[in-house]
Each structure stands twice: as C-alpha cells, then as structure tokens.
Amino acid sequence: MQAIRQVTCNWQGSFFVTSFKAMASLCEILLALPESQKTLAVHLAEQMAAEVWRIEDAYSRYSGNNLFSDLHASSGKKQQVNAETARLLNFAEQAWHLSDGLFDLTSGLLRKVWVFDGSDRLPDQSEIDALLPFIGWQKLSWQSAPPDARGEIKGGWLTLPEGMELDFGGIGKEYAADRALGMGLHLLEKVKQSFATEGNKWPGLLVNLGGDLACSGPLTKDKPWQVGVESLAIENTASLLLQVSRGGLATSGDSRRFLLKNGKRYSHLLNPLTGWPVEQALRSVSVAAPSCVQAGLVASLALLQAANARSFLTATGLKHWVLD
The missing domain is CATH 1.10.3980.10 (ApbE-like superfamily)
Structure with missing residues (x-):
C-alpha cells in the first residue's frame, strides 16, 4: 500500500520552505515568494512535488506495475x-x-x-x-x-x-530535480503578470532532492541560497556551506553507504567491469553545473576515476568541492 503523500509549507521569514518525501529522501522546495503569496507557493510546491513523484512512480524498480x-x-x-x-x-x-x-x-x-x-x-x-x-x-x-x-x-x-x-537510480534524482524546477518555472510563467503589477522580483526557486539541487535564481538579487554539504564525520551536520544562485549542484560519496572489513573501507560505487568497489575513490565530491543531471554525472564520473579524480575534475572546468 502506497504511503500517503503530502507537502508541508512554512514561511521562514524571507522565503517559503516546502517539504515532502520522495525517492527514499527528505526533499525540499525553497521559494523566494513574499508571505502574501502562500497560496501560490503551496500550488507551485504541490505541482513540483507531483512531477518528482511521477518520475519516481514510472522508473522505480520497487514500485511494480509501472x-x-x-x-x-x-x-x-x-x-x-x-x-x-x-x-x-x-x-x-x-x-x-x-x-x-x-x-x-x-x-x-x-x-x-x-x-x-x-x-x-x-x-x-x-x-x-x-x-x-x-x-x-x-x-x-x-x-x-x-x-x-x-x-x-x-x-x-x-x-x-x-x-x-x-537501473535509473544513478540519474533519477538529478533528472527529477531538473524536471521539478522546469515545472515550477512553467507555472510561474503563467502568473508572471501578477508579479509585474505587485512590483515583485522574479522569484528564485531551489529544488533539493536529498542533496541533489536545481536552482532558478538567488534568494534575492544580492543574496544567494546557502546550501550545506554533509560532514563525513558527523551525520546531519554540514562541513561545507556553499552559495547557490543558479544551475545544478550534486554530491556523490560514501558517507552513509559503505562496508568496512579489516580496516579497509569499501565504497558503494561499483566498477561494472569487475563487480568490485572502486579503489581509492574520494569520499565525497560536490559539483556545480548548468543542470543537476550534468552535475550528478560529473560527480559520479569523478568518483569512478579513483586516484585520477582530482585531475579529472580540474579538466572539466566546473566548480567542485572535495571532502576526503
């Protein structure tokens, strides 16, 4: 029996935070709308979450009959x-x-x-x-x-x-983040006249699907969104605080998924040619790119490069952050 799906929406003083669960993750949509626009914020968040759920329902290997x-x-x-x-x-x-x-x-x-x-x-x-x-x-x-x-x-x-x-799991969340953001922008386009008449700035949106992000613009003209990258040592604690204004950001690593035998740590990232975890993989890589699916691919490819990951990341020319 499918769990009840719902979206919660709360005003945080300068933007709305909406939360929901999808793809085995706690997800958020941040909307830089004025408090007076709560009805719109809820509508946007519900439609954007519905797009994420649609993709999950279609491509999840756990659902069946899809x-x-x-x-x-x-x-x-x-x-x-x-x-x-x-x-x-x-x-x-x-x-x-x-x-x-x-x-x-x-x-x-x-x-x-x-x-x-x-x-x-x-x-x-x-x-x-x-x-x-x-x-x-x-x-x-x-x-x-x-x-x-x-x-x-x-x-x-x-x-x-x-x-x-x-197995679409390697690209599913990143793709869903981009699609949800696109849905939000499409819906905003339909009501853009209301912003012009009220004198509001075009609102920035940020989709966060368990750490995979897609962003349409900053919180305000001069203030980007603040995004934390989880610590390798302390769960649910950020060790990096990044500023995001537009595009995609994805993090890949083994902070929660690993094996440990005789003092050796085995990453969850598997080499499909050997069937064994990649040796000497970095612990965590975050990449910023024009879209979330691009960022996610580069982050994954970097981990797959093992000892050559840092030179690979530098060669891409994309902004990146490494925790090891």
Whole structure:
C-alpha cells in the first residue's frame, strides 16, 4: 500500500520552505515568494512535488506495475519506448561512452550481492562472477529515433537481453530535480503578470532532492541560497556551506553507504567491469553545473576515476568541492 503523500509549507521569514518525501529522501522546495503569496507557493510546491513523484512512480524498480516493470517484462523482445525514456537512455549511453564503460545503467544487478550497510560482509567472487555476464551497456540494443524538425526525440527501440536490468537510480534524482524546477518555472510563467503589477522580483526557486539541487535564481538579487554539504564525520551536520544562485549542484560519496572489513573501507560505487568497489575513490565530491543531471554525472564520473579524480575534475572546468 502506497504511503500517503503530502507537502508541508512554512514561511521562514524571507522565503517559503516546502517539504515532502520522495525517492527514499527528505526533499525540499525553497521559494523566494513574499508571505502574501502562500497560496501560490503551496500550488507551485504541490505541482513540483507531483512531477518528482511521477518520475519516481514510472522508473522505480520497487514500485511494480509501472513503466520500469513493463520494460523488463518484455526482455528479449524489441520494444518501443516513449520520448522521456528515450532521452534518459540517450543520456545513459553518452555517459557510458564518456566513462569508458564505468558509468553503466545495467550494473544495478550487483545490488543482489552487495549490501552497503556499514558491516563487514563481502560477497564471494563466485557470486559476483555469476552476475557479470548480465552487465554491460554494449550487450543491449538501443536505437534512438532521429530528432524531428524541432530537434526533439520522440522515442526509440530497445531490446534488453533476458537476465539484464536497467537501473535509473544513478540519474533519477538529478533528472527529477531538473524536471521539478522546469515545472515550477512553467507555472510561474503563467502568473508572471501578477508579479509585474505587485512590483515583485522574479522569484528564485531551489529544488533539493536529498542533496541533489536545481536552482532558478538567488534568494534575492544580492543574496544567494546557502546550501550545506554533509560532514563525513558527523551525520546531519554540514562541513561545507556553499552559495547557490543558479544551475545544478550534486554530491556523490560514501558517507552513509559503505562496508568496512579489516580496516579497509569499501565504497558503494561499483566498477561494472569487475563487480568490485572502486579503489581509492574520494569520499565525497560536490559539483556545480548548468543542470543537476550534468552535475550528478560529473560527480559520479569523478568518483569512478579513483586516484585520477582530482585531475579529472580540474579538466572539466566546473566548480567542485572535495571532502576526503
């Protein structure tokens, strides 16, 4: 039975904070609206949260009876996918190429033998070896439809070999953050005349899905949003305070998901080529980029680079912060 979904909205003195739960995370939407606009703030937050829930419902492997389950029910057969799924698969394919196969949406199968609960339980090599034949983007067949006259992709054709799985968890929250922000801006466009007549500034919005952020503008003209990056040592405590005015910010790390055996820490970030955690991975990387999904990809790719992560991040030219 699905849990009751609700959005709470509270005035914080200069902006609204709305909270809800999605994608196994506590989520927030911050809206730089005047207190007199609470009705609008609640409407925006509810519609933006609904967009996050829509994506979760469609692509979650836990839901069942959804788009994700339909894709896997047709394993071994060529199937047509919708425009949104095509965009996600195109992005995943690009990420796979950019990472030389290290970023792979088919590697979610490894969760069957790896449970990163802070314990010392490591899987046997035989368990990993049994899964590796079903991992590898190159083993599936994906053909995107060509873009139309407006440059839009309308769909595509996927053949997922039997025994293989797709796991959208590596890009799901970041994509949902960008989509929720886009929904908010679309709704604001419809009521922009009310701001012009009241003399209000165009309001900044910030979507926070468990630490993955998408932002449309600052809190005020001269004041950015203040965002904390969680400490590696103390849970629910920020060790970095970043200023965010626009674009995406994503953090990837192993502060909560890891294994520890004989003094060696095993990161939750797995190498799909070997089935084992990446060696010498940084503990935490935060990246700022034009969109949240871009920021999330770069943060993940940096961790996958292991000892070469810092030089990789520098080469991107994007702002980044490392905790190690």
